[in-house]
Amino acid sequence: MTRCPTCDDEQGFHVVFFNWKTAHNRSTPEDRRRVNRIIFQQKLKFGASYQCAYCEQNWFLDEQGEIMHRVDQETQERLHVWSESKLDFDQEQFDVIRSIRATGADQYGNGRGHLHLPCCVTTRSGERFEKAMLLITKMPPIEYWRGPVFLGNSVLRIEESIYTLNHEVRLQALQADEMKSGLMPTLVVSQDGRYFDLHGSESFFDHEGLRGKDILLPTQSALDNIKVPTKAPVIAEDTSLIPAFYFDWFDGCESLLSFVR
Numbered sequence: 001m002t003r004c005p006t007c008d009d010e011q012g013f014h015v016v017f018f019n020w021k022t023a024h025n026r027s028t029p030e031d032r033r034r035v036n037r038i039i040f041q042q043k044l045k046f047g048a049s050y051q052c053a054y055c056e057q058n059w060f061l062d063e064q065g066e067i068m069h070r071v072d073q074e075t076q077e078r079l080h081v082w083s084e085s086k087l088d089f090d091q092e093q094f095d096v097i098r099s100i101r102a103t104g105a106d107q108y109g110n111g112r113g114h115l116h117l118p119c120c121v122t123t124r125s126g127e128r129f130e131k132a133m134l135l136i137t138k139m140p141p142i143e144y145w146r147g148p149v150f151l152g153n154s155v156l157r158i159e160e161s162i163y164t165l166n167h168e169v170r171l172q173a174l175q176a177d178e179m180k181s182g183l184m185p186t187l188v189v190s191q192d193g194r195y196f197d198l199h200g201s202e203s204f205f206d207h208e209g210l211r212g213k214d215i216l217l218p219t220q221s222a223l224d225n226i227k228v229p230t231k232a233p234v235i236a237e238d239t240s241l242i243p244a245f246y247f248d249w250f251d252g253c254e255s256l257l258s259f260v261r
């Protein structure tokens with residue numbers, strides 16, 4: 001495949017995303033090529049689609065007009081289906097997700113614009129996922145999620161999952177995740193007194209028969225009075241198997257669903 005001087009770097013590697021605002025402001029030769037040759041196509045549900053005038057590579061500009069994302073051939077159709085679909089919750093589903101509660105950005109703002117709701121989903125085609133992630137976001141399903149991806153309108157029923165960590169544990173894990181590695185692991189304790197480090201596992205727990213609902217934050221008096229192991233086993237969640245279901249961001253979703261921030 002020939003290299004596109006706009007969409008590929010000097011070595012011929014694909015540029016996956018770049019900052020569109022910076023490209024306008026900085027205006028290096030590379031920035032000018034991008035700004036001049038990546039052309040607006042149409043407004044989408046959130047954000048807009050663009051295309052390279054040179055090689056016809058498709059691009060997506062986020063709702064904030066900030067980051068330009070490459071859209072692969074395979075995801076281009078999904079982008080348009082997403083844009084034309086209204087992906088919201090019915091009342092029954094909404095009551096369930098309100099009780100599960102969501103997590104959003106960490107204290108540094110990473111993850112801003114996405115709400116995560118770990119739960120159990122049954123799809124309209126009859127598949128049941130004991131571990132599923134609902135994402136409420138303005139971003140289309142083009143590259144963010146590592147696992148299988150579905151649109152929210154394929155969801156028939158949402159239930160609490162026994163693997164989902166309590167909301168307070170999820171919030172704590174999210175806060176700790178961006179700390180310098182190892183400085184503040186997320187220490188949790190099972191109901192039978194075993195300690196674990198949830199580094200990088202912020203949503204589900206499924207380890208040696210223990211499940212999310214069995215996991216608690218250690219109380220302050222436990223931390224003060226007993227010898228907490230300095231090294232607890234690190235439980236890292238493999239999100240590449242967990243399907244994501246994309247729902248539309250809506251006004252007030254953060255305060256309604258996460259009660260923080």
Ligand SMILES: [Zn+2]
Nearest residue numbers: 004007052055
């Ligand atoms: Zn191009």
